Amino acid sequence: MAAATLQTQLNRNVRLTHLGALDVMGADAEKFLQGQTSTQVSLANGHFAPLTCFCTPKGRVLANAQLLRLGEEHFRLIMSASLIDMLANHLKKFAAFYRTELVVQSSLTFIGASAEAQSLAETTGVILPEHPSTQYQSHSVTVLRQPGKARWLFSVDNSSPYDELDDNDQARNAWHLEDIRSGIAWITIAQQDHFLPQMLNWEALGGISFKKGCYTGQEVVARAHFRGQVKKRLARIFVTTATPPDIGDTLVDADGKSVGEVVSCAFNEEQNVELLAVVSTKVVEGVSAAFWHDQPATLCSLPYALERLDPEQLAVNLNA
Structure with missing residues (x-):
């Protein structure tokens, strides 16, 4: 396109x-x-x-x-x-x-x-x-x-x-x-119950309050944040292919071991594919390569930092 x-x-x-x-x-x-x-x-x-x-x-x-x-x-x-x-x-x-x-x-x-x-x-x-x-x-x-x-x-x-x-x-x-x-992945019914919110970078987008009271799943989400236990992250990836991956397709490393899952994808201006995938932090950190159907999965930058952004702070900024 x-x-x-x-x-x-x-x-x-x-x-x-x-x-x-x-x-x-x-x-x-x-x-x-x-x-x-x-x-x-x-x-x-x-x-x-x-x-x-x-x-x-x-x-x-x-x-x-x-x-x-x-x-x-x-x-x-x-x-x-x-x-x-x-x-x-x-x-x-x-x-x-x-x-x-x-x-x-x-x-x-x-x-x-x-x-x-x-x-x-x-x-x-x-x-x-x-x-x-x-x-x-x-x-x-x-x-x-x-x-x-x-x-x-x-x-x-x-x-x-x-x-x-x-x-x-x-x-x-x-x-x-x-x-x-924009680095925002909207999951579908096929992906429910797959990811912690942090695996979708949800706390970096202001989608998690760590200041509110209890909600369903809150203890696990908070523990993963404060103990640094999140081993997968949402990444933006480019793949040279004219055939789009299916949602849920697996990304693998050089040894064929699973290192990620496709969450969303779309064609770009060159008719290749850009996608969001939840991948191992080793891929995000450049320690491990990733492939889809033998095609290299090239990491692209995200427009936000992978750090906590409180929705309370977002609200203050909007009202300033």
């Missing part, structure tokens, strides 16, 4: 069919989420929309998401559509003890916008948020500023017609590529 073609695809408004939303509503919605999710829920204030994740008791990620507050007793989780039903069923086991309701939002269209974002904002009656991980809401439309290049994620009601949307794989590929270059 030529650079001009890729940029053209990113400039268009694209329907993002891989995303879905789960709403959590009710008088106890905040209290309920506080006991289940990795972020400090009170930080989601209608402006800051923190990253978060839900874990098993053993600290493995069931789903990672972005948390929005739409009202005093109304929160929305945006994540891979493949995880929505699973997470809803998982959370219902605990929600029964709270005044809260879980609603799978099947009536939303997700639109990725870049160059045409301002025009779409005017059409939908919203204001484009300036900083990544911030939101703006107006009636049934919500818009989130995304990391990386200037781009925004709109969620709009299906009853509103938007005829100028790209609905093709090339346009979605351009969006996925920007996620990869």
Whole structure:
């Protein structure tokens, strides 16, 4: 895919069919989420929309998401559509003890916008948020500023017609590529219960609060952080191939031993592949090489440091 073609695809408004939303509503919605999710829920204030994740008791990620507050007793989780039903069923086991309701939002269209974002904002009656991980809401439309290049994620009601949307794989590929270059991996149903949050660099992205109280999996996540026990990390990788890896494909070292797992991938401007993979720290540190189908997996830089970034600090910075 030529650079001009890729940029053209990113400039268009694209329907993002891989995303879905789960709403959590009710008088106890905040209290309920506080006991289940990795972020400090009170930080989601209608402006800051923190990253978060839900874990098993053993600290493995069931789903990672972005948390929005739409009202005093109304929160929305945006994540891979493949995880929505699973997470809803998982959370219902605990929600029964709270005044809260879980609603799978099947009536939303997700639109990725870049160059045409301002025009779409005017059409939908919203204001484009300036900083990544911030939101703006107006009636049934919500818009989130995304990391990386200037781009925004709109969620709009299906009853509103938007005829100028790209609905093709090339346009979605351009969006996925920007996620990869931003170092953000959204897991799918095939990868639930595979990774500790730190293996997805989630604490480096501000998706874990180490200052909040208990939540499911918190002890394991905290122990891995404070004892430095994380032996795998998310890495951005380039592979010269015209055939994209499948999600979950294995990366191996020179001896054929597994050293990583593909989490997401997309074609770049040269029609080769860029991907995010959870790999051994030996690969990240350059001690061990990695290969996919005999093709060298070349490490690329990430736009953030592999160190703890507290969501509380992010919230302070946004409000400064």
